[in-house]
Each structure stands twice: as structure tokens, then as C-alpha cells.
Amino acid sequence: MSVIVASQLKAGVIFGDNDTQEYVYMPGGEIGVDNPICVLETAADRQDIEIDLAVSMVLRLHLRPIRHPRLGTKSC
Structure with missing residues (x-):
């Protein structure tokens, strides 16, 4: 598991690809649990x-920090 990607998810960073409409993120209510x-x-x-x-999917799908169409750049 990538510690960097995990820490970014825990900080609310949204990973995704607008072309394929694939996104991985941690909802704000889950941060800190x-x-x-x-x-x-x-x-x-x-x-x-x-x-x-989630970390595995970010790495496998080559997702990058991105602006989500509804949520923006952070999930919290």
C-alpha cells in the first residue's frame, strides 16, 4: 500500500479521471476514524x-488528484 496515497485520501484529496468518470475518495465523515x-x-x-x-484502485487506474464535478478538490 502506498503510504502517500493513503495519507492523501485521509486528508480528503479526491483522486480521479474526468475522461473515464472514475473517482476514489474518502467521505468527510470517515476522516479520522x-x-x-x-x-x-x-x-x-x-x-x-x-x-x-482504494489505494490499490488509485494506483491501478492511474488516478490523479483532481476536481470532482460535484465535490470539488476535497471531499471534506
């Missing part, structure tokens, strides 16, 4: 995922 849940959002679906999987 022991076992936070992140959101994997695609054009067709939204699902809750654990932070280890």
Missing part, C-alpha cells in the same frame, strides 16, 4: 471500499 471507508465512483455506480482497496 480507525477503519475508514472510501468511495469508488464510476459513471454507472458508487460503492464503498476499504482504504487498502
Whole structure:
């Protein structure tokens, strides 16, 4: 797991790709909890995922910090 990506998610940074409409972020209510849940959002679906999987998806999909169409640059 990338410690840098995990810490950015915990700080509210939204990772994504506007072309593919794929986003990974940690909702504001999850920031600071022991076992936070992140959101994997695609054009067709939204699902809750654990932070280890969120980091893996950010790296596998080559997502970058981005401005989300509804949430802006931070999830909190």
C-alpha cells in the first residue's frame, strides 16, 4: 500500500479521471476514524471500499488528484 496515497485520501484529496468518470475518495465523515471507508465512483455506480482497496484502485487506474464535478478538490 502506498503510504502517500493513503495519507492523501485521509486528508480528503479526491483522486480521479474526468475522461473515464472514475473517482476514489474518502467521505468527510470517515476522516479520522480507525477503519475508514472510501468511495469508488464510476459513471454507472458508487460503492464503498476499504482504504487498502482504494489505494490499490488509485494506483491501478492511474488516478490523479483532481476536481470532482460535484465535490470539488476535497471531499471534506
